Amino acid sequence: MSSIHFPIEILYNILGRLPVKEIIRFRCVCKAWRDLVIYPNFISTHLNLQTDDSDRCLLQYKAGPRFGGKDFFVAFNARNFAENSNLEVPFSCGTNYFEMVGSVNGLLCLSPSSTLFGRTLYLWNPSIWKLKILSGSCFRRQIEKWQTDFIIGFGFHHRTNDYKIVRIMYLTEIYKREPPRVEIFSLARNSWRKVGNNSWFYTRDMSSTVVVNGCVHWFAFRINDVYSNYILAFDFGSEKFGEITLPNYLHDGDSQSHGYELEVSVAVLRESLALIVSCYKTHLNGCCNIWVMKEYGMVESWGKQYSIPNERIFRCLGIVNNRDLMLDAGDEKGVISYDLDKQDYNKPLVFDEDLDELVTFRESLVLYEEGFRLTPRKDLLVEGGIHLGKRKRSVFELLQQKWL
Template sequence: MSGGIFLPEEILIQILLKLPVKSLVRFRCVSKSWDSLITHPSFVSLHLSHAMAGHDRSVVLLRHYSLTQRKERNTLYLDGESFLEHQELEFPLKTHDTYYLAGSCNGLLCFSDYIINNLQVILWNPSLRKCVQLPIPRFIDTDLTHTYVLGFGFDTRRVDYKVVRLIYILGKNWSVIVPPEVEVYELKTNAWRGIQTAVPYVIPESSSQAFVNGAIHWIGYNPADKVAPSPRSIVVLFNMQEEVFGEMELPKGGDYANRLNLSLAVHQDLICLLHCHPMEEDGHQLYGVCWVWVMKEYGTADSWTKLFTINISEHGGIGRILGFRKKGDALLVTHNDELVSYDLRGQRISRLGLYGVARSFEVIPYMDCLVLV
């Protein structure tokens, strides 16, 4: 532009890296060169690294089916001293199908529907208000009864997002047959491919996942591990770079026979185990006490450390533990489908005024990112 100020590209990049996604999307209209720079994979990667370095986790995305409004809500909350509603987002797909969160990583969310034989998987970038619907997976045409497990994460070597899918055939009495078929989706190629790898593990369909240290982690078991009355529970992991499976031990001395009482999360960038003790209340499955463990040295079973004990049995029990807030408190769903904040040190409950179907609640760290731009 005549009379304008010329900025070397290196300086321009350093300026743009500090801007939020909303501004960068607008600035794509400045010129073709700006559009090319902002949408270039190297800038997208740099912007993500810059966002992660300064990310204070002060914003979270809360998904739930509101009992008061009778609809599903996707809402951003400011997670400071209080928990304040900031902005409601529209879910990108307007269908009658119900989508559940399969995983989240670096501001990108992976969802799947509940239809087993017509599987739909989408990646959603809430900061861009954009989604990508993945191609139909390869192994869906079997006539045999089957179930599947999804995992989502980031491959730092290939600088690419991946979805891994395990397909288990069900035998007599609904027994799970191993090994499963395994396929991997890569965002860069927008295609699924089968991988040949030995997978002796069974991962229950209901198992939560945690993406830590370049690997996806689930609660599972090895059916060949003959320990009465059932195989012992372990952490099953899938390394995104090497595309191989492995296992890690759970903390010693615990009763992990019922895998429905176990879930995984991320706490301060460490893999976290939530081990809950059930209580019966009006026929509903609730938890009176939950123990929070973290693995302080990744891959070392002896480094599991019990951080907290959550006990709200006197308040009616816990329906679910959703995650942890910026200041360290836990977000819980109580016996009456209410979302509350629990002070782990003071062991006090703060009511947030939010009610919903317990299983519909998801709390997801929100991060500005340009992925899918």
């Protein structure tokens, strides 16, 4: 049957609701269907139509050396947190394990761990087994000359329908005299470009995928004043940095001023910028407060929306489903979740004690025409179902080892 009998809007509406695996199968129906999956508009339509939470999952990364094998992810159902399956990482980074930069629209961004973090980035779509390696830089000579710390921001810019990575480089030998180096990678352009500096801020987190209003955000402080806390924002559209003043969370009447330790992180809650303040002390109960900026950019719109007491909370792992606050309650209770709508705790979850990273993931066709195609069964690269020869495999291995 020819696709000429179907208006393109109907095709998008029907095929865009199918799982990725079925869409790939239906490419053999006709040439028009075969080419459909490479169109950016169809890829966007498919993402927008995947509104069912049952299609989403949570991924917990497990480093191979710790578990006697290869690196893999454990997939959990995003609604009931039941374990579904394991997802093996079919490539290596030359170090003991990866660091998770983030997950955006079916793309996982990974980086080598420890001191090599940020030098090489891996964009991987496990739904279609496509991998793209970002090993270049606009500042290669400076990186080779100085010891360098990297800060990564990863997100999707809706207005340009583009996936972007901003990388801030702190040359530790000279950063007090010179501004950090900043560059941005655009998947649409497939290249790195230099952008302006970040006004001498240093972020407290190595990476962020907290994107609100087209900007990615980090909890940060000024380099010349470690006690000054702000939210550093980078606008993917204008490619400029800005700062957002924090709410007065240190003097909100809670127990933070009585010797409790604080852990502060930035998050997204129902498309609004949020600040999660975990307050804890050894052998004593803690609390977790969530501040929300109701109008983006308006400092006076900060308000404490949730206060979660009476539990021994050591660490907040983030918010999933726009509702569930994931909490590390220590060895005694492991990982628990708090339903922000019901304002009640759920039963302890099945995540491992050493939970480092937990990201939300859903299937997509993003990266279909980019990078290498991998096979889930072997550590060989394949292209169009045919195994690559030794030369192409050696190129892949060189790209992995470059900058390491």
